[in-house]
Amino acid sequence: MPFDSSDRRGPGRGTGERAINLPPAVLWLIVLNVAVQLVRGLLDTPEDESIILTFGLVPAAYTGGGGDLLSLLAAPITYQFLHGGWLHLGINMVTLAAFGAPIERLLGARRFVLFYLSAGIVAGFVHVLINPGAGDPVIGASGAVSGVFGAVLMLMRYVGSLTSLYPVAGVWIAVNVFFGIFGGTPGAGDAEVAWAAHIGGFVYGLLAIRFFAPRRE
Secondary structure: OOOOOOOOOOOOOOOOOOOOOOOHHHHHHHHHHHHHHHHHHOOOHHHHHHHHHHHOEOHHHHHOOOOOHHHHHHHHHHHHHOOOOHHHHHHHHHHHHHHHHHHHHHHOHHHHHHHHHHHHHHHHHHHHHHOOOOOOOEOOOHHHHHHHHHHHHHHHHHHOOOOOOHHHHHHHHHHHHHHHHHOOOOOOOOOOOOHHHHHHHHHHHHHHHHHHOOOOO
16 A cells, blocks of 8 residues: 555565564454454354344444443444354455555554544444434444545545545445345345444544544654
8 A cells, every 4th residue: 555654675574574464453453353253153142142232232222221331331342343254254354454454554553443443433323323223233343444444545545546535435335325225245144234334434434534643743
């Protein structure tokens, strides 16, 4: 990427380089997501369903009242680390690796994690706003990853490698609305696609990345 500021030394970068050359925050986010999926695989179905209901983001719990306080406080973050299966997880983590690495190298690990999680939080509450009475939990890192993708486009526009945001953003939003209405997204199975969360995270990424990027003197 044109804004990837990692120090690269060409073909002979030395023998101490990691086999998986991802910056630390992106790598640990992927490891944490995979670890959560592995642990869930060891649980019985009722226990796993209980975790999804407790730590997934349920819109009706916020709009209808009566939700457990721990769940209400934790779910906007924890839902980002729960996935509908290995394919769902794999798609999100590959996308995170591709787009998150250059963004973390620009922001640094701490700012990147704050940006990533905040994108997921905003994405989740956009879903709540659009589906206030929904009783089914939304899960997955797609909203946060969409924020990272939005940040990539904005930075590409900033450095001049993308002449206009509108065609790419328009197509991306249209695709998400299409799959949200008609289904068929890879990895989603029979679950409803949280298209509003994807779009909310994406728009947040476009608008918010400038506040996280370090200022240059």
